[in-house]
Amino acid sequence: MTWQCDAACRDADPELFFPPTDDDTSLTVARHKMAVAPICGRCPVATDCLRWALDSGQDHGLWAATTPTDRRAIRRARTAGVPDPVADDEPMCPACALLFPMPAVDGQLCSRCLERRAA
Numbered sequence: 001m002t003w004q005c006d007a008a009c010r011d012a013d014p015e016l017f018f019p020p021t022d023d024d025t026s027l028t029v030a031r032h033k034m035a036v037a038p039i040c041g042r043c044p045v046a047t048d049c050l051r052w053a054l055d056s057g058q059d060h061g062l063w064a065a066t067t068p069t070d071r072r073a074i075r076r077a078r079t080a081g082v083p084d085p086v087a088d089d090e091p092m093c094p095a096c097a098l099l100f101p102m103p104a105v106d107g108q109l110c111s112r113c114l115e116r117r118a119a
C-alpha cells in the first residue's frame with residue numbers, strides 16, 4: 001500500500017482513528033470522528049484509503065473519516081448499483097458494482113457479469 005506513505009495521519013495518534021467502540025450513536029465515536037475529519041479532509045490519499053477500507057472489509061476504525069456503519073452503507077449502495085461519489089469516481093459495473101480495472105463506458109457490464117450472463 002504505497003499510498004500510506006503520503007497519508008496525512010502518518011504522525012497522528014492512531015488511537016484517534018480507532019475509538020474504543022464502533023457504536024456510531026455514541027458520543028465517543030462522534031468526538032473521534034470530529035477529531036479526524038480535519039486530518040482526513042486534507043489527506044491527499046483519502047480516496048485510496050476509503051477504497052482500501054471498503055475493498056478489504058475493514059469493520060473497525062475510522063478510515064477516510066468514515067465509520068464502519070458509513071462503509072456498510074456505501075457497500076450496500078454499491079451492491080444496489082449506486083456508486084459512492086468519492087470511492088467510485090471511476091466507471092463501475094452496474095450489475096455487481098465491481099470497479100473496472102480499465103476505463104469502461106458507464107453502463108457496461110464487467111467481464112465477470114458478462115460471463116455469468118452468457119452461461
Ligand code: SF4
Nearest residue numbers: 007009040043049064
Ligand atoms: S484519509 Fe484519513 S485515515 Fe485515510 S490515510 Fe488519510 S488521514 Fe489517514
